[in-house]
Amino acid sequence: MGPGPANVHPQVLDALSKPTLGHLDPQFIELMDEIKSLLKYTFKTESEHTFVLSGPGSLGMEACLVNLVEPGSKVIVCVAGYFANRMTQIVSKLGGHVVVVKDDWGRAVDPQKLESALKNNPDTKVVAFVHAETSTGALSNIKLLSEIAHKSGALSIADVVTSLGAVDVYVDDWQLDAVYSCSQKGLACVAGMSPVSFSERAVHFVKNRKTQVQSWFNDLILLGSYWNGPGKRAYHHTAPSNHYYGLHEALMILKDEGIENAWKRHRENSTRLISKLKSQLGLEPIVPDGERIPHLLAIKVPEGIDEAKVRSELLAKHNLEIGAGLGELAGKVWRIGLMGYNSNEKLVDFCVNSLKDVLKK
Amino acid sequence: MGPGPANVHPQVLDALSKPTLGHLDPQFIELMDEIKSLLKYTFKTESEHTFVLSGPGSLGMEACLVNLVEPGSKVIVCVAGYFANRMTQIVSKLGGHVVVVKDDWGRAVDPQKLESALKNNPDTKVVAFVHAETSTGALSNIKLLSEIAHKSGALSIADVVTSLGAVDVYVDDWQLDAVYSCSQKGLACVAGMSPVSFSERAVHFVKNRKTQVQSWFNDLILLGSYWNGPGKRAYHHTAPSNHYYGLHEALMILKDEGIENAWKRHRENSTRLISKLKSQLGLEPIVPDGERIPHLLAIKVPEGIDEAKVRSELLAKHNLEIGAGLGELAGKVWRIGLMGYNSNEKLVDFCVNSLKDVLKK
Numbered sequence: 001m002g003p004g005p006a007n008v009h010p011q012v013l014d015a016l017s018k019p020t021l022g023h024l025d026p027q028f029i030e031l032m033d034e035i036k037s038l039l040k041y042t043f044k045t046e047s048e049h050t051f052v053l054s055g056p057g058s059l060g061m062e063a064c065l066v067n068l069v070e071p072g073s074k075v076i077v078c079v080a081g082y083f084a085n086r087m088t089q090i091v092s093k094l095g096g097h098v099v100v101v102k103d104d105w106g107r108a109v110d111p112q113k114l115e116s117a118l119k120n121n122p123d124t125k126v127v128a129f130v131h132a133e134t135s136t137g138a139l140s141n142i143k144l145l146s147e148i149a150h151k152s153g154a155l156s157i158a159d160v161v162t163s164l165g166a167v168d169v170y171v172d173d174w175q176l177d178a179v180y181s182c183s184q185k186g187l188a189c190v191a192g193m194s195p196v197s198f199s200e201r202a203v204h205f206v207k208n209r210k211t212q213v214q215s216w217f218n219d220l221i222l223l224g225s226y227w228n229g230p231g232k233r234a235y236h237h238t239a240p241s242n243h244y245y246g247l248h249e250a251l252m253i254l255k256d257e258g259i260e261n262a263w264k265r266h267r268e269n270s271t272r273l274i275s276k277l278k279s280q281l282g283l284e285p286i287v288p289d290g291e292r293i294p295h296l297l298a299i300k301v302p303e304g305i306d307e308a309k310v311r312s313e314l315l316a317k318h319n320l321e322i323g324a325g326l327g328e329l330a331g332k333v334w335r336i337g338l339m340g341y342n343s344n345e346k347l348v349d350f351c352v353n354s355l356k357d358v359l360k361k
Numbered sequence: 362m363g364p365g366p367a368n369v370h371p372q373v374l375d376a377l378s379k380p381t382l383g384h385l386d387p388q389f390i391e392l393m394d395e396i397k398s399l400l401k402y403t404f405k406t407e408s409e410h411t412f413v414l415s416g417p418g419s420l421g422m423e424a425c426l427v428n429l430v431e432p433g434s435k436v437i438v439c440v441a442g443y444f445a446n447r448m449t450q451i452v453s454k455l456g457g458h459v460v461v462v463k464d465d466w467g468r469a470v471d472p473q474k475l476e477s478a479l480k481n482n483p484d485t486k487v488v489a490f491v492h493a494e495t496s497t498g499a500l501s502n503i504k505l506l507s508e509i510a511h512k513s514g515a516l517s518i519a520d521v522v523t524s525l526g527a528v529d530v531y532v533d534d535w536q537l538d539a540v541y542s543c544s545q546k547g548l549a550c551v552a553g554m555s556p557v558s559f560s561e562r563a564v565h566f567v568k569n570r571k572t573q574v575q576s577w578f579n580d581l582i583l584l585g586s587y588w589n590g591p592g593k594r595a596y597h598h599t600a601p602s603n604h605y606y607g608l609h610e611a612l613m614i615l616k617d618e619g620i621e622n623a624w625k626r627h628r629e630n631s632t633r634l635i636s637k638l639k640s641q642l643g644l645e646p647i648v649p650d651g652e653r654i655p656h657l658l659a660i661k662v663p664e665g666i667d668e669a670k671v672r673s674e675l676l677a678k679h680n681l682e683i684g685a686g687l688g689e690l691a692g693k694v695w696r697i698g699l700m701g702y703n704s705n706e707k708l709v710d711f712c713v714n715s716l717k718d719v720l721k722k
Contacts, residue, residue, distance in 0.1 A: 005381050005602065013378040016603060020369050020551055022682050054553055055416035055578070058598040062578045090577040184599065190381055192415055192553065192601025214575045216451045217416070217423045235687070237419040238545065240553025241366065242377060243604065321383050326596070 001351055002323030003134045003296055004162070005184035005191045006339040008246075012189050015249035016242050023239040031248055032239070036227060038251035039195050042164060042187075042259060043179065045171040049198040049220070051227040052247060053180075054240050057161040060180025060194030062090055063218035064157045065128070068178055068202060070211050071095030073125040076117055076154070078109040078145065082135035082327040083159060087128050094214060099124065105328045106298065108291040109140040111148055118152040127154045131169070132162035135326040137287045137298035137335065139167065143174040150175060155202060161185065164195065165254055166266045166295045166339055177202040186262075186295070188340030189250035193243055250340075269343045270294035273336070276352045281361050286333055295343060298325070298333040307331060310358055318354040362712055363684030364495045364657055365523070366545035366552045367700040369607075373550050376610035377603050384600040392609055393600070397588060399612035400556050403525060403548075403620060404540065406532040410559040410581070412588040413608060414541075415601050418522045421541025421555030423451055424579035425518045426489070429539055429563060431572050432456030434486040437478055437515070439470040439506065443496035443688040444520060448489050455575060460485065466689045467659065469652040470501040472509055479513040488515045492530065493523035496687040498648045498659035498696065500528065504535040511536060516563060522546065525556065526615055527627045527656045527700055538563040547623075547656070549701030550611035554604055611701075630704045631655035634697070637713045642722050647694055656704060659686070659694040668692060671719055679715035 021028040032051075039050050053059050065087065069075055075096045077087045080103035091098045101117045103110050109129055118124055127149035131142045146156040155177040160169050165186025171179055177199040184191035198206075198220060206213065206220050213219045217237065226236035254262055277283040277299065286298045301307040307324065311334070314320045323335035336351060338344075355361075382389040393412075400411050414420050426448065430436055436457045438448045441464035452459045462478045464471050470490055479485055488510035492503045507517040516538040521530050526547025532540055538560040545552035559567075559581060567574065567581050574580045578598065587597035615623055638644040638660065646658045662668040668685065672695070675681045684696035697712060699705075716722075 002383055002385075005383060005599065008381050008603075013380070013603075017374040017378040019374070020366050020545070022363055022366060023552070024363075025676070025682060055420060056598045056601060059416060059420075059578050062576065066576075086577070093573045093575055093577055093580075095575075182599070184381070184601075190601060190603040191384070191599045192604050212454045214454055214456075215423065215427075216447070216454050217420050219454075237417045238366065238543070238552045240417060240545075240551060240604075242369075242374075242551040242607075243553050243601075246603075315386070321386060 001337050001342055001347060002321050003335045003337050004182070004339060006188065006337055006342045008190050009188045009250060009253055009341045011253060012246045012249045015245040016190065018242070018245050021241045023241060028241055029233070031244060032227065035244060035248050035251065038248070038255060039197070041255055042251060043171040043195070043197045044169065044173065045197050047197050047199060048228055049203055049224055051196065051223065053194040053196055054237060055194060056192050057180060057182030057194050060182070060196050061087060061159060063196060064178040064180050065090045066094060066215045066218050067206050067213055067220045068126050068155055068157060069094050069096040070209055072097060074099060074121055074123050075126045075128060076101055076114065076121065076124050078103070078114060078129040080107055080109055080136065080138060081105055081130065081133035083133060083161070084130045085327070106136045106138055106286045108138050109145060111141065111144045114145055114148050118148065118154070122152060124152060124154045126157060128157040130159040132167065132293040132296065134162045134296060136329060137285060137293050137296050138291050139293045142176065146174050146176055155205060162293060162296055165259065165262060167293065168263055171197050175199070183247055183250070185339045187250045187254065189246050193247050266295040266338065266343045269338050269345060269348055270297070272345065273297065273338060273348045273351065276348065280352060281355060281359065295338045297336045298329065299336060301332060301334060307334060313358045314354055317358065320351065320354045362698050362703055362708060363682050364696045364698050365543070365700060367549065367698055367703045369551050370549045370611060370614055370702045372614060373607045373610045376606040377551065379603070379606050382602045384602060389602055390594070392605060393588065396605060396609050396612065399609070399616060400558070402616055403612060404532040404556070404558045405530065405534065406558050408558050408560060409589055410564055410585055412557065412584065414555040414557055415598060416555060417553055418541060418543030418555050421543070421557050422448060422520060424557060425539040425541050426451045427455060427576045427579050428567050428574055428581045429487050429516055429518060430455050430457040431570055433458065435460060435482055435484050436487045436489060437462055437475065437482065437485050439464070439475060439490040441468055441470055441497065441499060442466050442491065442494035444494060444522070445491045446688070467497045467499055467647045469499050470506060472502065472505045475506055475509050479509065479515070483513060485513060485515045487518060489518040491520040493528065493654040493657065495523045495657060497690060498646060498654050498657050499652050500654045503537065507535050507537050516566060523654060523657055526620065526623060528654065529624055532558050536560070544608055544611070546700045548611045548615065550607050554608050627656045627699065627704045630699045630706065630709055631658070633706065634658065634699060634709045634712065637709065641713060642716060642720065656699045658697045659690065660697060662693060662695060668695060674719045675715055678719065681712065681715045
């Protein structure tokens, strides 16, 4: 019950161990088509440039940036946590010129700050931000951030690693140009895959870049030829069939539930957890109401408590893993996740009772 | 029985579906240490810069190149097939200056050509080559190629994707500076992971680069801090625990057999298959004796045979997948693999008998 990986749905674990199909087997090609269609459902997009990368969410972050950032081009990154900060490192490695719009850790991105940064930097090509910042528990209004980016003629990149499948994400309606996620949080699958989606605008940009994309593995055009053709698919990498079985199963389970129902379930269990943590343990989330990720709570560690000791005791005594703080919040918070298969009443109670025992309340 | 993925050992499939551990769980950290130690055994290296990348072999190819190639630096790639050709594309995307040493598809790399290319290009920083070229079935003498590269002061990169675990690979003795492999061939695991190893020379080079490594995900120094410390491991990406369970199991099975015994088994089953294909079906490998990958045979398609039809019939009627030709060899060869778990007498006979039936011999 940390910030992910979350526990995996048992049907997904079963699917992983089915006999391997070759990546060129007609049955496997069908499976890829189904995954694509299920991801379009999950992302709420009609874009054909929707598929899964054969690596974890950080690979997806790099893929979105490497395609949309040319050396020397200006990129605004809205930073209010660890993962947005990682984006600035990647942009710098790609030779982009980073402008940081900074907010406090534990708060949503302030859209007005982005607006004024764009006024000062009208030559900005890309604006990048994180929807649900896993390191702080804060949720930003990326619909608005994307709108502001477009008004200034920039493309938008959104990290939906912790939001996808657990809280509202509308890639087309919000006009997000590039999004990436992971498999091990809201999707209730194992870690190691990164669903991505690119808008027509993004694809047009990549096709008309002045410089080559600085990656072969993450090149959107090469990946698109593999997933979409035209005609016979062009071989790219050897797709990890067994991982894809797991993702397919996880996406089917999500579709069977209905994604709006899944969002609702995540909200309800979050409310239940917050209320019990407050009333029974006096624990409070650090993120203000209205800016909070429902399913990933950063909880303030009370004065005088050794937070690492509490986590080891929870693991040793109750077989319960919760997360530590990262970066600026290291030592100051616990991060409790109710994601995917883990978002249920039974685990809410289990978590509260285990914490009660360890904190001797 | 194509060029990979090969069938996966049943114990490996079982391991994949064990409950997920968090990537920071102490038990998982132990598993990572064991994987590292097993990979050192498999690569025949003492290098601490030995670990697994959380993506397929092509990611490993990109990782080796992105760390050792700086924009503008000269790289010789020995090309005698599809995968070496991919290396040239990556070098070009990274802004390196590629010099190609070309040999015919289906032949080993000619060391003399490399020697004269290095004479003409004494400013070469890196020499890259493929050990077992999956697209043609040819095996090169990479010990000698690496020696030639070092004489000229260049670093060596070797693709051991199809060789690792199935045929002799001695990373330290052959002084290979960067090697990458995959999980789904000689290691009998599922696809999606790329074991890599870097020499001290390579690490020294990366630490002293004039420019940043153009990738965050594949940055050797960041990956090294995650796998090796110093001290507390620095979080990098979320390691895909379940995939690592599979790899751990596969490497344990290989160590139990003894890697030298595994190499011997691959040689013996290859000899058996070639002899039966010749005597019972009149089929011949295209690669001359002494330059051949034992466990991946490119077999000449006889005149007048529709090669694709044979492959679909083998799949439909016998549930047997063999590979098609790639690139220059498309339509001209079948590629039959006897890799990892698939390298056994029973499958040799099954393959010969199925081909006999479909070819009506």
